[in-house]
Every structure is written in C-alpha cells, then in structure tokens.
Amino acid sequence: MSIEIRGVRKSFGAFQALRGVDLTVPSGELTALLGPSGCGKTTLLRIVAGLEEPDQGEVRHHGEPVADATPRDRNVGLVFQHYALFRHLTVFENVAFALRVRRRPRAEVDARVRELLGLVQLSGLEDRRPAQLSGGQRQRVALARALATRPRVLLLDEPFGALDARVRQDLRRWLRRLHDEIHLTTLFVTHDQEEAFEVADRVVLMNRGLVEQVGTPRQVFEEPASPFVMRFLGSVNAFPARVVGGRARVGGLEFDAPHREGGWSEEPAHLFVRPHELELFRTPAPESFAATVERVTPLGGTVRVELSAPSVEGGLEAELEPRRAEALALAPGDRVYAAPRRLRLFPAGPGDSLTSSGL
Amino acid sequence: MSATRRGVLPGFGLSTGLTVFWLGLVVLLPLSTLGLQTARLGPAQLWQVIASPRAVASYRLSLGASLGAAAINAVFGFLVAWVLVRYRFPGKALVDALVDLPFALPTAVSGIALTAVYSPHGWVGRFLEPLGIRVAFTPLGVLVALTFTGLPFVIRSVEPVLADLEPDVEEAAALLGATRRQVFRRVLFPAVLPATLTGFSLAFARALGEYGSVVFISGNMPFRTEVAPLLVMTRLEQFDYAGATALASVMLGASLLLLFAVNRLQRWTRARAGAP
Amino acid sequence: MDPRPGGGAVKVTGAVREQLPVAGPASVRPPPGDGAGGGARAPGAAGEAVGAPAERSSRPRRPATEDPAWIRRGLTALALGFLALFVGLPVAAVLSEAFSKGAALYLAALREPEALAAIRLTLLTAGIAVPLNAAFGLAAAWSVTRFRYRGKDLLLSLIDLPFGVSPVIAGMVIVLLFGARGLLGPWLVAHGCRIVFAIPGVVLATVFVTFPFVARELIPFLEAQGTEEEEAALTLGASGWQIFTRVTLPNVRWSLLYGLVLCNARAMGEFGAVSVVSGHVRGLTDTIPLHVEILYDEYDFAAAFAVASLLLLLAVLTLAAKQLLEWRAGGRGAPHGSRS
Numbered sequence: 001m002s003i004e005i006r007g008v009r010k011s012f013g014a015f016q017a018l019r020g021v022d023l024t025v026p027s028g029e030l031t032a033l034l035g036p037s038g039c040g041k042t043t044l045l046r047i048v049a050g051l052e053e054p055d056q057g058e059v060r061h062h063g064e065p066v067a068d069a070t071p072r073d074r075n076v077g078l079v080f081q082h083y084a085l086f087r088h089l090t091v092f093e094n095v096a097f098a099l100r101v102r103r104r105p106r107a108e109v110d111a112r113v114r115e116l117l118g119l120v121q122l123s124g125l126e127d128r129r130p131a132q133l134s135g136g137q138r139q140r141v142a143l144a145r146a147l148a149t150r151p152r153v154l155l156l157d158e159p160f161g162a163l164d165a166r167v168r169q170d171l172r173r174w175l176r177r178l179h180d181e182i183h184l185t186t187l188f189v190t191h192d193q194e195e196a197f198e199v200a201d202r203v204v205l206m207n208r209g210l211v212e213q214v215g216t217p218r219q220v221f222e223e224p225a226s227p228f229v230m231r232f233l234g235s236v237n238a239f240p241a242r243v244v245g246g247r248a249r250v251g252g253l254e255f256d257a258p259h260r261e262g263g264w265s266e267e268p269a270h271l272f273v274r275p276h277e278l279e280l281f282r283t284p285a286p287e288s289f290a291a292t293v294e295r296v297t298p299l300g301g302t303v304r305v306e307l308s309a310p311s312v313e314g315g316l317e318a319e320l321e322p323r324r325a326e327a328l329a330l331a332p333g334d335r336v337y338a339a340p341r342r343l344r345l346f347p348a349g350p351g352d353s354l355t356s357s358g359l
Numbered sequence: 360m361s362a363t364r365r366g367v368l369p370g371f372g373l374s375t376g377l378t379v380f381w382l383g384l385v386v387l388l389p390l391s392t393l394g395l396q397t398a399r400l401g402p403a404q405l406w407q408v409i410a411s412p413r414a415v416a417s418y419r420l421s422l423g424a425s426l427g428a429a430a431i432n433a434v435f436g437f438l439v440a441w442v443l444v445r446y447r448f449p450g451k452a453l454v455d456a457l458v459d460l461p462f463a464l465p466t467a468v469s470g471i472a473l474t475a476v477y478s479p480h481g482w483v484g485r486f487l488e489p490l491g492i493r494v495a496f497t498p499l500g501v502l503v504a505l506t507f508t509g510l511p512f513v514i515r516s517v518e519p520v521l522a523d524l525e526p527d528v529e530e531a532a533a534l535l536g537a538t539r540r541q542v543f544r545r546v547l548f549p550a551v552l553p554a555t556l557t558g559f560s561l562a563f564a565r566a567l568g569e570y571g572s573v574v575f576i577s578g579n580m581p582f583r584t585e586v587a588p589l590l591v592m593t594r595l596e597q598f599d600y601a602g603a604t605a606l607a608s609v610m611l612g613a614s615l616l617l618l619f620a621v622n623r624l625q626r627w628t629r630a631r632a633g634a635p
Numbered sequence: 636m637d638p639r640p641g642g643g644a645v646k647v648t649g650a651v652r653e654q655l656p657v658a659g660p661a662s663v664r665p666p667p668g669d670g671a672g673g674g675a676r677a678p679g680a681a682g683e684a685v686g687a688p689a690e691r692s693s694r695p696r697r698p699a700t701e702d703p704a705w706i707r708r709g710l711t712a713l714a715l716g717f718l719a720l721f722v723g724l725p726v727a728a729v730l731s732e733a734f735s736k737g738a739a740l741y742l743a744a745l746r747e748p749e750a751l752a753a754i755r756l757t758l759l760t761a762g763i764a765v766p767l768n769a770a771f772g773l774a775a776a777w778s779v780t781r782f783r784y785r786g787k788d789l790l791l792s793l794i795d796l797p798f799g800v801s802p803v804i805a806g807m808v809i810v811l812l813f814g815a816r817g818l819l820g821p822w823l824v825a826h827g828c829r830i831v832f833a834i835p836g837v838v839l840a841t842v843f844v845t846f847p848f849v850a851r852e853l854i855p856f857l858e859a860q861g862t863e864e865e866e867a868a869l870t871l872g873a874s875g876w877q878i879f880t881r882v883t884l885p886n887v888r889w890s891l892l893y894g895l896v897l898c899n900a901r902a903m904g905e906f907g908a909v910s911v912v913s914g915h916v917r918g919l920t921d922t923i924p925l926h927v928e929i930l931y932d933e934y935d936f937a938a939a940f941a942v943a944s945l946l947l948l949l950a951v952l953t954l955a956a957k958q959l960l961e962w963r964a965g966g967r968g969a970p971h972g973s974r975s
Contacts, residue, residue, distance in 0.1 A: 365782040366781055366782045369874070374774040374775070375782070377774040378775040378794075385846055386846055388812065389805075393808050396811055442711050445702070446711050463904075464947065465924045467925075468729060468904075471729075471943060472726065475936075476725050476728045506721060568799075570907035571910075589803075592911065595911060604811065607801075611800060611804055614799045615799065618796075622792070
C-alpha cells in the first residue's frame, strides 16, 4: 500500500517542524527519511502514524485520506525509537497486545505470537520482561509487536539509534532481509547516512521541515540536488565561486560549469569537491590548486591528506587510495597540486554560508 | 482540529471535566464562600476585626514562631540531611524513616506527646524548669510544636539534591586548591541553597496554619500563646462567624502569597538542578 | 571503614543497570532527568531500609570528599540529638504514658464504646474520602500529563491549594457553606439534611484536606514516564479504556498505592478541620483524634495516650508501607530503553 503526503505543515508553538511536505512512498518499498535532528522527520512519521495531526495538508493511504481514521483503523505498525515496550507485560503479552485489545480468539493469538517470535528469532523468551532483554532483543520485540495485526504499513523511528555499533550492523542486515521476505511498505527515520544507504530502496533527505531530495542511495549521493544534500552525505571541500559565461571562477582558476537546467547566468555560486574526487600531483597540472601538505593520516582503506592552499580559506582535504599515496610519498610540508576530478556547482543561496560546511 | 493540538490520546474531556468538577465542588466552592462572607462584612467591620489588639498579637506570635521554627529547621534540617547522605552509622535506616514521622503522625498525637515531654514534670521539662526555662504553655512551646511539624520539609528537600551532587565536583575543587571549608562554602552550599530555601518556606507555610500540635502545648492564653488559627477556632466556637471569616481571609491571603513564593523557588531549584 | 582508596564497589553504569532486573542500588534513586521516575517522589534513602546497600554508602572511598573523623562524629551526634529531642522523645512519651497505668487499663480504654465508635467513624471517613480522591487523582493526573492545553498551570496550582490552607480554615469554609447560618444551610435544614456537626461534614472536611495527595504522587510519575507506551497502545488499536486499564494503571500501581497510603494516613489523622465541623458529639461525630482530645481535656491522660497510640501505630505502618513502596518503585529497575 502506498502512502501519499500532500502539502503537510505542522508547527509546535513558534517552531515550524514541517513547512509543506509532499512525498509519495511507493507500495512495497523500504524508504528512509534521512536528515539532521530537528529536520522534522520524526514529526512526519508521527503524522503518518496518526499520533499527530497536520495543521495543513493531508495524508492518504492507498489513495484514501486518513484524517478521520483512528489509529486503530489505520492499521499501521510503529516501532518507537525507545521501543515503548509495555514494561509490566511479558514478551509474549507485548506481542499479543494488539490482538488482545481486538478480542481475537485465544488460539489465534497464541499461533500468531509464536509465528512472530519465530520470525524475529526470539522463540523461547516468551516469559521474559522487557527489562530482562538486551537492546537488540527489545528492538525485535517492538518489531514483532508492530507486525502482529499484519499492518499495511510499517513505520520505524530511529530503529537502531539506541543500540551499540555491532548489534546495529546485524539488525540492519536482518531488517533488510526481513523486508525482502515480507515486502511491507516501510518508512523509517534515521539521521545516519550509512544506515539509510545500507537498508533503504529509496532515501528522502529532509532539512528544516522540507524535503530536499528523493532518490535511490546512488542518485542522492552522485547527483545531490542541493548544497545541503551535498554536505550532509559525507565530507566535502567547499569554495566560494563566481559563474561568468558558463565558467566557474574559483581563486585564480576556471572550470567548466556543470550542466544546469536553464543554464547559468552571471552569479555567485558555491563549488563542491568531494575529498576522494580531488587528485594530487607532484608537478603542476592543468586546473589545479597549488597546496602544501599539512598532515597525512592513514585510515585503513584510504589515506586522508590535509592541505593548506593560499587561495582557499580553511584548507582542503583529499582522500587517496593507499597505493597512490605510497607512490606520491607525501610528507608534511611537501608542495603538491590538487586537481578536482569532478565538481558540483550550486548557486549561492541566501543564508547558505560556506563556513558551516562539514569540513 | 483543536482536539489534536492537545494530543492524540483519548479521554481529554472526561478526565479534565472530572478534575475541574471535583475541584470546583470540593475546594473552590467552599473556599469562595470565605471570599463572599468577607465581602459582606464591609471595610470598617473587617478592619475592626483584623486590626484588633488580640488579633495582632496572634499574628505576631504566628509569624514569629513560624519563622523561628522554619529557621531552626533550615539549620538542623541541612545538618540532618548532610549526616544522612554523607556519613554511615548504625541504625541509619531507622533514623531516616523516623524523619518522616511528623508527616505521618496525626497532629493531635504530636500535640499531647510534646506537651507530655516538655511540661514542667515531663522528661525534658523537668530539667529545664530549674534553669528557669518553661516550654509548655509559653511561646517557646509554640516554637517547639512548630519545629516538630516542619521538621521533615528541609531534610526531604535537601537530601536528594545533596545525594545527586557528583563527588567529581568536590574533587575538582580540591585539586584546584580549595580547602575543605572553601569547598563547602563555594561549591556545596550554593548548590544546596535553593533546596534549603524551598524547605524553609514549606515549613514556614505549614507552621502558619498549624493547629493540632499547637493547641495542647500552647495553653491558649490570649495575647500570649494564642496563634492565629487558634483565634479563628475560638471565634468559631463563640459562633462569631464574621470575626472568624475576617481573620481567616487574612491567613488565607498570607498562605497564598507564600505558596506563590514556594512555587517560584521550586522552579528556580529545578532550573539550578538542570532538570527539565 | 575501608582505607583502600577507590576500593570496593564499582559504580554501576547505566548500560549495566539496564540489564539488571534486580533492585539494583543505582536504580533506587534515579538521577534527575533519567526519566525513570521510579520513585518520582522518593526522597527517603529507601535502599538502606531493605538491606540493599545504597549507592552512596557503597561508592568507593574518595578521600578528597571526606571530612575528618571528629567533624563526622560531632555532626552525627548533633543531628541525632536534634532528632531525638524533637521526634524520638515524643514517640516514646506516647507509649510510656499509654501504659503508665498498666496493660489492662490500656486495653479497657480501647474497648470503651465511645472509642470503638470513634474508630468506626474514622474508618468510614477514610473509606469514603480515599477512594474519592483516588478517582480524582487519576483523572487529574491523566488530564494534566497527557494533554497540552491552556490553564494547565493554574489547574495544577489549584489542585495543590488545600495543602496551603490551614485545616481550621478548611473546616470553617464547610461550616460557612453548609452550617445552619451558612449559605446553603437554611435550604438544607428545610430538607432535613444535616451536614455540619454530623458525619457528612466530617467526611467533607476530610475530603478537602486530603484532596491533593493522590494527584500529587501520580502527576510527577506520569510526567516522567512520558506518553510513549500509551501511544504505542494507541497505534496497536487499543481503545481509551483499554489503554488506561492495560497500560497506564499497571504502570502507576506503586505510585498510586503510595499516594493512597499517604492520603489514608492524613484522612485518619486529620484533626483541625474535623474538629471545626464535627461538633464533638461523643460516640457519634468523634473520630479517633477528636476522641483523644476529649479524653485529654478530661484529664484522662492514660486513656488519651492509649487511644493516641493507635494513631501512632497508624503512623508507623504508614512509614513502613512508604519505605516498602519506595523500594518497590525503585527496584523495578530503570525503564527499558532509558535515554541515558
């Protein structure tokens, strides 16, 4: 079942959590709502679940507006960030809750709960209480509980946020496999890019109450639609630039401006280069910055090189393959030339400061 | 639309309606009659009652003894809280439980028990008598009774704050060269001051209205050992409802003022503690 | 008196605590903002009472935070002396006076018909006032902690109001409203309804003074618990009543019981307010505390203290129940998925 969100706005007092959100979550897909804290992603999830009502706009489940539907009628499964397990009930009764309040026959409840506990690999822990479970186990109880009434939509709020790194890894893969098995329309909230990319079919990037971009993980990473997306997904070198005659001028250099719908007029812009798309040379190369090596940090799979350049405030960062770094044999103080292999250019928006970049 | 601004959980109308109805019936309706009856008196009559020498003497005693008792409790309450949190000694659990006794013990029982202990023939009174100190049936007795009633307030306000203080802070202060006395004065005391003041005002507010524990030990002599609640009671027993009403409205006004102050203090305490 | 610096217990961390379902010492007093609220108002050092070592007594010795022995002993003696003088001695005096004329007279004082009538009336009064205020407390706590609306702060202050009103005034306003010369008095008399100087007045005065107890316990507890579990129940399809009975009530049960215990203690022991409205009709409108007063005023001290010892017993039971409940509330462990 698909979820359609049209023009949804929501404020809490003076704080605008959502400032007009349009979004379609296609049936059977696993979609991640990704963004920094306070971007409105949890509010959006709660509106879809029926725990908040939008000030404006509407939510449709499979084409039908749900504004008047009680949470019971909506039949959505929600996994809370901190699970919200009923602490006075056993694992079995937690999972059975939705069936019990619907007064289903005992045999059906029994069978369904055992099936679900099998699905989340918790058979044998029926009589434990939430306090006696590990974080990962609680997470899976919360999931089983949400699935008990065969919801048409599954919503997860930062599902792995409260777990430690190892458990998080395992659970992510497990959730992906589970989704491949049951193909439930799933929407989950996260602030962790890696998590979104690993688990989701599609990623929705949100910032300050608005959707910035929707696409596959590859799309949003390779073709970011805005400086925010560019910055949020991994580290980036940012330069103030000026577009003149279809060329971007940075410092003393000029680059071809990438294609843009409607073309470029003469305007200030921001130019972004990802560290792994910055190549270093010992000898002057065309369209390159002269720079000095400040620090070389091996990071396992890559080597990070911090550079200072007279024309670039705050310095530069490059990421090299270990083999290339070995060949260059860089040491602090060495003079190098940094040439962007690929660059992205965005018009400089108001209030879009370069200094706040994630360098 | 407006219902959802309040939250999605059901039962808003029922629970709020029940609360307001019950509050109105049990608390506000009776209390409003006090306002109504006071308004009926007229300013001249009102002033005559509340400014009569006997009334003024009772305010003076009530205020003085309540302030004194609250001050004693602020000092000793802080001390007891400190000892209970910081030190170990045998029977500590029992002592800790005992602190709440003045809350749990009906005031009439505290009244007669204190009188028994502090009367001239009592366990303590008989040792004070030769020194020329009389407790029961003097203003001092009122002070003792009010100290008893207010005893748990400061202790229970200060105790959790003291217990939650991180020892790291003291260690940091010590490493920065502070002496133990300086640590207390500059680090511990300021941290616990708001809680102490809250406890002080709670004890004070409670003492102002206290009746049961005072009535036995004070001896109820007009102008000397008659506290304000007692005077109200006397007027009521004489069916002088106008007099009682006027005095009660003065007392109620003082209590409300104090409650407001306590409220502000607690907000301050919470803000200092960094709790939400 | 272990001299090893830093020796002994290891501080229990939040992560470990979460796994331990036992009455861990660290969970007795949840740190502020932890959201545990197990003992939202559990200021007593409940841990020691049940033999579990409290966090602060089992924490490693930290020499920089310790006072010299002479200061420790001096302050402890001073504190204990103060408590003995103001609390210990009066309690001892009640028992000593009660039995001053022997156990036979003690029992006789309790078996007197008027004493028995007072006991009955006290039980009746508490039996009406406590459930009423419990129902009110639950409704008020639900309303105040589960919804956002204007005027909530005012409502909270008004709920607390009876704590700030002198018991004498509490009794007096009931006389002003329902008494023979009160606002509704003439109408009530005309309909053969007697409230003041009768049992209904005693009950009303008691309800007034015990009004906030249950609400005051529940509100901070529910506030600390948050609404997530109820919201989860809502998304799982529970109705309002189902959420209340299946999720909220089981969660607040210890806190509720705690409030009931305190409410009951005050209801049974209230003196000032009841004294104003009862009219002291022996054997009819006298509660236990009023009966104590009457006996005392008649210089029948032994009997007065004998009856008073019943109330002392009530106080001791209340304190014991309080300690037990604080321990239960704390011992349930930190909330799952705590935000630590």
